[in-house]
Amino acid sequence: MNDLSRTNDLRHVIEADRAHVWHHLSQHKPYETVDPRVMVEGRGMRVWDATGREYLDAVSGGVWTVNVGYGRTSIADAVRDQLVKLNYFAGSAGSIPAALFSERLIAKMPGMTRVYYANSGSEANEKVFKMVRQIAHRHHGGRKSKILYRERDYHGTTIGALAAAGQDQRRDQYGPFPDGFVAVPHCLEYRSQWGRVENYGEMAADAIEAVILREGPDTVGAICLEPVTAGGGVITPPKGYWEKVQDICRRHEILIHIDEVVCGMGRTGAWFGYQNYGVQPDFVTMAKGVASGYAAIACTVTTEAVFALFKDDAADPMSYFRDISTFGGCTAGPAAALENMRIIEDEGLIDNTVAMGERLMAGLHGLAERHAAIGDVRGKGLFCGAELVADRATREPMDEKRVQAVVADCMAHGVIIGATNRSLAGLNNTLCLSPALIATPDDIDRIVEAIDGALTRVFA
Numbered sequence: 143m144n145d146l147s148r149t150n151d152l153r154h155v156i157e158a159d160r161a162h163v164w165h166h167l168s169q170h171k172p173y174e175t176v177d178p179r180v181m182v183e184g185r186g187m188r189v190w191d192a193t194g195r196e197y198l199d200a201v202s203g204g205v206w207t208v209n210v211g212y213g214r215t216s217i218a219d220a221v222r223d224q225l226v227k228l229n230y231f232a233g234s235a236g237s238i239p240a241a242l243f244s245e246r247l248i249a250k251m252p253g254m255t256r257v258y259y260a261n262s263g264s265e266a267n268e269k270v271f272k273m274v275r276q277i278a279h280r281h282h283g284g285r286k287s288k289i290l291y292r293e294r295d296y297h298g299t300t301i302g303a304l305a306a307a308g309q310d311q312r313r314d315q316y317g318p319f320p321d322g323f324v325a326v327p328h329c330l331e332y333r334s335q336w337g338r339v340e341n342y343g344e345m346a347a348d349a350i351e352a353v354i355l356r357e358g359p360d361t362v363g364a365i366c367l368e369p370v371t372a373g374g375g376v377i378t379p380p381k382g383y384w385e386k387v388q389d390i391c392r393r394h395e396i397l398i399h400i401d402e403v404v405c406g407m408g409r410t411g412a413w414f415g416y417q418n419y420g421v422q423p424d425f426v427t428m429a430k431g432v433a434s435g436y437a438a439i440a441c442t443v444t445t446e447a448v449f450a451l452f453k454d455d456a457a458d459p460m461s462y463f464r465d466i467s468t469f470g471g472c473t474a475g476p477a478a479a480l481e482n483m484r485i486i487e488d489e490g491l492i493d494n495t496v497a498m499g500e501r502l503m504a505g506l507h508g509l510a511e512r513h514a515a516i517g518d519v520r521g522k523g524l525f526c527g528a529e530l531v532a533d534r535a536t537r538e539p540m541d542e543k544r545v546q547a548v549v550a551d552c553m554a555h556g557v558i559i560g561a562t563n564r565s566l567a568g569l570n571n572t573l574c575l576s577p578a579l580i581a582t583p584d585d586i587d588r589i590v591e592a593i594d595g596a597l598t599r600v601f602a
């Protein structure tokens with residue numbers, strides 16, 4: 143009998159958590175007097191905590207991850223079957239689930255051919271940065287090593303990924319950072335850098351080109367962008383933006399790296415976020431929804447043209463990608479991912495995401511008509527945000543404490559929503575919604591009702 147058989151003693155679990163677990167993104171002082179929240183069980187869209195309270199989860203496990211919902215026994219079975227057959231082998235060998243999942247994944251990504259496995263979104267992004275640097279060293283005489291990132295985007299928690307973070311509160315205490323990461327302006331029209339303009343999308347793209355010209359196009363190797371910015375405020379790209387960004391990158395021979403860690407696997411109503419905007423990437427990274435949190439897995443996907451650069455000189459021991467991820471050799475990840483993908487396909491979850499996303503957006507727009515606190519509503523698929531303001535006319539951001547009060551009120555009424563907390567000083571004011579792709583009309587309506595009630599109570 144192992145300790146997990148003691149889970150009926152949930153008071154003990156809470157005390158063990160209080161005494162020994164350091165929670166992510168958390169100030170722990172309040173836990174000296176208030177119980178830390180420990181989640182115990184999940185089914186479909188719902189989770190239960192250690193006190194037995196039930197919640198409707200509108201953020202897919204806190205950070206937009208559990209795309210196919212909780213309690214999927216078929217994923218558990220697929221993982222179990224694989225683990226008892228072969229749990230792990232790494233180095234230069236492959237595995238059955240990795241080969242089969244790669245094949246299925248590539249079939250959804252025209253133009254891409256290769257999958258490199260790791261186990262977190264940060265790590266998948268770091269792989270791209272290393273590939274870009276190696277290409278610069280081997281093929282551009284050390285030039286083209288700079289990587290552009292965008293204000294308000296986020297690409298992970300490791301120091302390299304943080305060097306590419308456009309979110310001040312996430313990075314400000316963790317420098318110094320490695321050189322060669324250069325910021326470009328954000329593309330949130332609601333907070334336009336140029337006032338109200340007709341062609342904001344083109345101007346935001348032109349602003350990227352201005353940075354490229356300033357730095358020197360021969361020094362820039364790649365640009366890393368979220369298709370829809372997640373934690374930086376659920377920022378959908380403005381009209382004309384991606385077309386122009388792609389054109390600029392092609393002209394200056396800059397590789398396009400799209401971070402699909404949040405948007406990937408159906409979240410935006412397409413298999414991948416970039417597929418909504420007609421862009422053809424050179425690198426795509428993904429993690430969270432790839433196995434919906436049933437196992438840790440991340441993928442760096444690239445093209446045959448990029449891949450060919452790493453096998454062009456078999457006699458040179460420095461020619462191949464000199465990188466390994468120990469847990470990129472776990473077979474549970476691709477085994478879970480295969481079943482996760484089957485579920486999304488067989489249950490028509492992409493179509494459901496489009497339909498439920500429209501319902502959620504309509505609900506949020508309806509709330510905006512009645513609540514002056516909502517300044518802007520944005521979203522794509524089941525990935526939506528409502529930016530709260532203290533004053534609609536001036537667009538002064540709502541104070542973070544009051545935004546958190548809305549989140550807490552929803553939680554108190556049994557619905558878990560998120561907010562852009564702790565990422566952007568003065569701008570942690572966007573409510574974030576990313577329910578599982580299985581959401582029903584009733585679930586969506588309940589989420590909207592909870593926000594309605596919370597806005598009424600907090601701003602009464």
Ligand code: PMP
Nearest residue numbers: 262263264296297298403404429
């Ligand atoms: N990219 C984006 C867009 C993310 O939102 C995140 C995590 N929230 C990451 C990368 C990093 O992923 P991980 O936490 O798995 O390292």
